[in-house]
Amino acid sequence: MSSLPVDALKPFGSISAAWKAPSNIALIKYWGKRPNQIPQNPSLSFSLSACYTATTLSLIYSEVRKPIVVNGDENHPFMPKLTNFFNDIEINFPFLAKASISVITENSFPHSVGIASSASSFASLALCLCEIEQRLLGNEGFGSDFLQKASSVARIGSGSASRSVYGGYQVWGYLAELPNSTNDYAIPVTPSIDPKFLGLRDAVLVVSTKPKSLSSSNGHALMVDHPYAEARYAEAKLSLNALLKALKKGDLSAFINLCEQEALTLHGLIMSSRTTPMLLAPESLLMITKIREFRQQTGLPVGFTIDAGPNIHLLYLESHAPEVESFANAELKALCENGYVIFDKCGTGPERI
Amino acid sequence: MSSLPVDALKPFGSISAAWKAPSNIALIKYWGKRPNQIPQNPSLSFSLSACYTATTLSLIYSEVRKPIVVNGDENHPFMPKLTNFFNDIEINFPFLAKASISVITENSFPHSVGIASSASSFASLALCLCEIEQRLLGNEGFGSDFLQKASSVARIGSGSASRSVYGGYQVWGYLAELPNSTNDYAIPVTPSIDPKFLGLRDAVLVVSTKPKSLSSSNGHALMVDHPYAEARYAEAKLSLNALLKALKKGDLSAFINLCEQEALTLHGLIMSSRTTPMLLAPESLLMITKIREFRQQTGLPVGFTIDAGPNIHLLYLESHAPEVESFANAELKALCENGYVIFDKCGTGPERI
Numbered sequence: 001m002s003s004l005p006v007d008a009l010k011p012f013g014s015i016s017a018a019w020k021a022p023s024n025i026a027l028i029k030y031w032g033k034r035p036n037q038i039p040q041n042p043s044l045s046f047s048l049s050a051c052y053t054a055t056t057l058s059l060i061y062s063e064v065r066k067p068i069v070v071n072g073d074e075n076h077p078f079m080p081k082l083t084n085f086f087n088d089i090e091i092n093f094p095f096l097a098k099a100s101i102s103v104i105t106e107n108s109f110p111h112s113v114g115i116a117s118s119a120s121s122f123a124s125l126a127l128c129l130c131e132i133e134q135r136l137l138g139n140e141g142f143g144s145d146f147l148q149k150a151s152s153v154a155r156i157g158s159g160s161a162s163r164s165v166y167g168g169y170q171v172w173g174y175l176a177e178l179p180n181s182t183n184d185y186a187i188p189v190t191p192s193i194d195p196k197f198l199g200l201r202d203a204v205l206v207v208s209t210k211p212k213s214l215s216s217s218n219g220h221a222l223m224v225d226h227p228y229a230e231a232r233y234a235e236a237k238l239s240l241n242a243l244l245k246a247l248k249k250g251d252l253s254a255f256i257n258l259c260e261q262e263a264l265t266l267h268g269l270i271m272s273s274r275t276t277p278m279l280l281a282p283e284s285l286l287m288i289t290k291i292r293e294f295r296q297q298t299g300l301p302v303g304f305t306i307d308a309g310p311n312i313h314l315l316y317l318e319s320h321a322p323e324v325e326s327f328a329n330a331e332l333k334a335l336c337e338n339g340y341v342i343f344d345k346c347g348t349g350p351e352r353i
Numbered sequence: 354m355s356s357l358p359v360d361a362l363k364p365f366g367s368i369s370a371a372w373k374a375p376s377n378i379a380l381i382k383y384w385g386k387r388p389n390q391i392p393q394n395p396s397l398s399f400s401l402s403a404c405y406t407a408t409t410l411s412l413i414y415s416e417v418r419k420p421i422v423v424n425g426d427e428n429h430p431f432m433p434k435l436t437n438f439f440n441d442i443e444i445n446f447p448f449l450a451k452a453s454i455s456v457i458t459e460n461s462f463p464h465s466v467g468i469a470s471s472a473s474s475f476a477s478l479a480l481c482l483c484e485i486e487q488r489l490l491g492n493e494g495f496g497s498d499f500l501q502k503a504s505s506v507a508r509i510g511s512g513s514a515s516r517s518v519y520g521g522y523q524v525w526g527y528l529a530e531l532p533n534s535t536n537d538y539a540i541p542v543t544p545s546i547d548p549k550f551l552g553l554r555d556a557v558l559v560v561s562t563k564p565k566s567l568s569s570s571n572g573h574a575l576m577v578d579h580p581y582a583e584a585r586y587a588e589a590k591l592s593l594n595a596l597l598k599a600l601k602k603g604d605l606s607a608f609i610n611l612c613e614q615e616a617l618t619l620h621g622l623i624m625s626s627r628t629t630p631m632l633l634a635p636e637s638l639l640m641i642t643k644i645r646e647f648r649q650q651t652g653l654p655v656g657f658t659i660d661a662g663p664n665i666h667l668l669y670l671e672s673h674a675p676e677v678e679s680f681a682n683a684e685l686k687a688l689c690e691n692g693y694v695i696f697d698k699c700g701t702g703p704e705r706i
Contacts, residue, residue, distance in 0.1 A: 227588040228581040235580040261629050268625030272618035278642070282635030289631070 008095040008136045009061040016058035017131040021123035021164045021350040022047040023115050025202060025313055027259050027305055028240045029266045030159050030172070032223035032233065037155050038183045040223065041236035042173030044243055045163045046200060049347030051109045053120035057128035059099040066100040078105070078121070085122065085157040092153070093133060109342065115204065116307070118216070122157030123164030126150045127350055142352070151185035158216070162186040167349025169193055169247065177241050194250030198346055199318030203328050206340040207283045207310040214270070214277055219308050222273040232269060236262075252317070256295075256303030259315060263306040270308065281310035283335040288312065290331050300324060318345070361448040361489045362414040369411035370484040374476035374517045374703040375400040376468050378555060378666055380612050380658055381593045382619045383512050383525070385576035385586065390508050391536045393576065394589035395526030397596055398516045399553060402700030404462045406473035410481035412452040419453040431458070431474070438475065438510040445506070446486060462695065468557065469660070471569070475510030476517030479503045480703055495705070504538035511569070515539040520702025522546055522600065530594050547603030551699055552671030556681050559693040560636045560663040567623070567630055572661050575626040585622060589615075605670070609648075609656030612668060616659040623661065634663035636688040641665065643684050653677060671698070 024045040032040035070076035090096045107117050130150040147165050155162035163170045168190030175181045223229050246254035302316040316324040333339045377398040385393035423429035443449045460470050483503040500518050508515035516523045521543030528534045576582050599607035655669040655677050669677040686692045
């Protein structure tokens with residue numbers, strides 16, 4: 001519970017904050033959840049750099065709660081999720097009950113490329129809200145307590161958003177072997193890993209810009225009666241421990257194996273669920289084959305991850321960018337919708353703007 | 354143990370038998386085994402008609418065991434499997450110790466189309482051997498005891514061969530809910546199912562004629578440390594019960610759902626195994642999408658199954674053959690290697706030739 005009273009905004013009249021927060025790509029996937037946005041297994045991701053959301057949150061003191069406005073629009077497509085979010089968190093931010101809320105939000109990347117804009121959107125919004133709370137409380141600084149709170153608030157909007165309040169690599173969800181890990185918020189794991197992984201590149205190979213055929217909610221729902229659910233959750237913990245070990249040791253080969261196994265496990269779980277949706281596209285399979293052939297031929301440590309959609313994230317180190325990006329442009333780009341590739345990389349995290 | 358003495362062939366000098374046996378397509382998959390060709394879960398298949406193996410087995414009494422000859426060749430590619438097979442079963446057929454063995458075997462379908470020739474090969478060979486034993490014993494007739502013995506002998510050569518000694522539909526492996534089911538041999542389940550399923554058609558859409566990238570042995574081995582193995586074996590039993598129910602009730606919609614779920618579960622298990630092989634080809638995914646679209650547009654009960662390879666088996670009833678085969682020729686044939694489609698159907702089982 002916040003120590004702020006419901007009238008906390010009154011002396012300020014209005015207040016606003018602006019943050020940009022990155023999207024992130026999970027390497028150990030969040031797939032299956034319990035009520036209150038509690039994950040069935042811990043997940044590990046890295047934050048992107050070029051793909052982010054910039055959000056400005058403005059609150060004006062108001063005796064009567066008014067409809068939320070997003071980008072000047074009371075009927076913005078983001079409204080239903082946002083309304084739920086503000087309803088869910090009001091208990092922690094009582095001053096929202098006496099505020100008219102305006103959100104201005106902009107993604108640096110098209111909505112349709114299959115990168116989760118909800119992660120960067122809710123992370124940036126949560127950072128704004130937590131900054132406003134800080135200022136209302138007269139506190140200063142954006143240290144780890146601040147980020148933890150922002151992460152836990154972001155989580156309410158979208159589970160994966162909890163990870164987007166940090167740069168580098170982060171883990172969300174309790175893992176017995178990882179001190180301080182919790183289901184409530186994400187924690188950074190960057191300090192413990194081999195620095196070369198901070199130079200990780202991600203070429204997002206956009207196979208399709210069609211809207212997702214499986215929403216996140218429907219995806220999580222597939223796990224509810226999935227016959228492999230319990231085995232999956234146990235496996236994810238083992239894989240996360242193994243991936244942390246590979247990241248610490250700088251073991252690129254293990255890193256790639258684990259990333260690909262997780263990606264194909266996710267799609268294996270999707271394919272073997274009750275409604276057997278098929279999210280991979282023919283081009284996705286072609287890319288997988290080509291990436292593996294390229295790796296075998298060149299010996300370069302290049303691999304991939306895949307989210308719950310057809311797009312392939314090509315993973316490689318900064319030091320191999322020239323060869324790998326030549327390959328991507330020559331062999332993979334033509335398989336992308338309109339040749340669409342986003343060359344992004346592991347980023348440094350949110351910024352106050 | 355056979356009651357025949359080791360010298361049983363001596364009075365006959367030589368003896369031969371010839372059978373043809375069909376290939377079969379599993380709808381509930383055999384994927385994972387224990388020692389001595391014991392399956393981790395029961396499987397259900399139907400026998401094909403046009404795809405079969407014709408085998409002649411000739412034994413000549415011989416004081417000294419001579420090398421086996423296959424199609425006149427002591428170095429035939431089938432030799433290693435065949436030598437193992439005869440070594441394994443000699444304890445049950447002691448007269449083999451004093452026989453020179455000649456096998457003449459021919460498949461009605463190319464080795465490379467991804468249809469398991471080992472099933473029809475070992476089934477036809479086992480039928481020959483059991484017939485010879487019958488004649489040496491002075492017994493007659495090829496009733497259910499004979500077929501059970503042939504099935505258990507065929508199983509030693511190849512698990513799926515145990516199912517190929519019957520026409521129609523068959524189950525191999527113990528299932529608590531299915532009387533007489535056993536891991537030792539397959540049993541026919543045809544009498545209990547809706548007769549319309551005996552008119553099931555299978556258009557084998559040959560995506561690739563390349564040799565299998567994953568052998569059966571390596572496939573089963575993937576399950577040994579698969580994190581979902583136990584859940585899979587439990588699920589397979591539930592699915593088999595559900596499929597038997599659908600077959601009995603004539604429930605085509607449930608039949609199709611279960612077939613597709615099993616097929617995609619198999620590939621999900623393969624993709625999520627330690628070495629994450631990808632056996633589906635881009636064309637396989639295109640076909641799956643097209644088949645599902647065709648089903649949705651026409652309302653016709655058409656579905657698919659897939660073995661551990663890229664080829665798609667299009668399943669439909671005899672009564673819908675005109676529409677479905679027009680569709681297959683118009684939309685799917687072009688995706689096959691050299692337009693190769695085998696139009697086959699549920700068959701009546703082995704024949705003595």
